Amino acid sequence: IHLEAYCKNINIEARTSIDMVMHQILPAAMAYSKSLCEGMIAKKNLGISRKAEADLLSKLSAATDGCYEKCEKLRIALETIPAKNEEASIYYHDVIVAGMQQLRKDADVLEQLTDKNYWPYPTYSDLLFY
Secondary structure, three states, X not given: OHHHHHHHHHHHHHHHHHHHHHHHHHHHHHHHHHHHHHHHHHHHHHOOOOHHHHHHHHXXXXXXXXXXXXXXXXXXXXXXXXXXXXXXXXXXXXXXXXXXXXXXXXXXXXXXXXXXXXXXXXXXXXXXXO
């Protein structure tokens, strides 16, 4: 019973993680990236340096790509769950939880880099200080 409950809970958490990243985090980071690109074009037309925007865009792009790739890997991993509860619980721990932890690293980078006006969730500082 406990193994089955563990498997169900991790499955729900993994699917929710994928949904949050694909429908909220990635679109927010991409919208912010678009805004930075538009700013870079305006600065280029004025002959102003764009180094800060280019550096930030590079970091955002790497984290966005990483999140997307890890979501896809996690989605595929969720399609190959073993049938037996004991094997499934080990698979969930070793593959799914590890995949969610990797996904979380890129999502945390995006949270740090994405402008607060674009971010769909309260940030840690919002939760701690407001």
